[in-house]
Amino acid sequence: MTNRAVIKTDKAPAAIGSYSQAVKVDNTVYLSGQIPLNPQSMEIVSSDFTEQARQVFSNLRAVCEAANGSLSHIVKLNLYLTDLSDFAAVNEVMAEFFEQPYPARAAVGVKELPKGALFEAEGVMVI
Template sequence: MFATRVFSRSMSTLTRVQTAKAPPAIGPYVQAIKVNGMVYTSGSLPAVPETGEIVQGGIVEQTHQCLTNMSEVLKEAGTGLNKVVKTTVFLKDMNDFVAMNEVYSKYFDQHQPARSCVQVARLPKDVAVEIECVASN
């Protein structure tokens, strides 16, 4: 949808990334920031962009939605999943790891970025998963 210059010092320019093809931020932050040839995404929740509602289903459906949303933000930033260098996956329950990993591997089959996966006490809107990434541009 649009990218807006936020801050510039020397050779570094921070550019906001925002698209209507992914859910809007639910707080004082943006979907992603571009700087120095890199894209840093905020955590992607499994919300349907058109409604803002959490996708129906369990960890499989929620992981698909998170990665679809993240992919749309990366596209808006001029990059894609094949340029992701690092992801962080936040799970509500580590027992969902295998099911999440099956879905994740479909999005990152040939290109496999570095990844961390942690269980957290609670996620926004009580979702089962949230995923963020860093990508080259």
């Protein structure tokens, strides 16, 4: 693929495995999952779900901006929660970061996430 570019920023956590923060192909950016790591310390920001969700969306925003986009360019968002009772809280936090028209979205309950995170989000952005 000649139109493929890796997106990287130090304003979001470095990859903790064999993946890129995002990959851009033409005008589509595939955003890797972000967990609530502080980009400087690489530690989970808090045990509080709401604080974790805010950090996740802040990390996603940083990667979007590194790709010359914004959260408003996300067309598909996948959310992973270790406790689906946090579904209402994630909707409230999303309203702080996203405006209508909202992206298409899925919310999936999972047993666990890396580093003991309670929440992870990944998506696809078109710029």
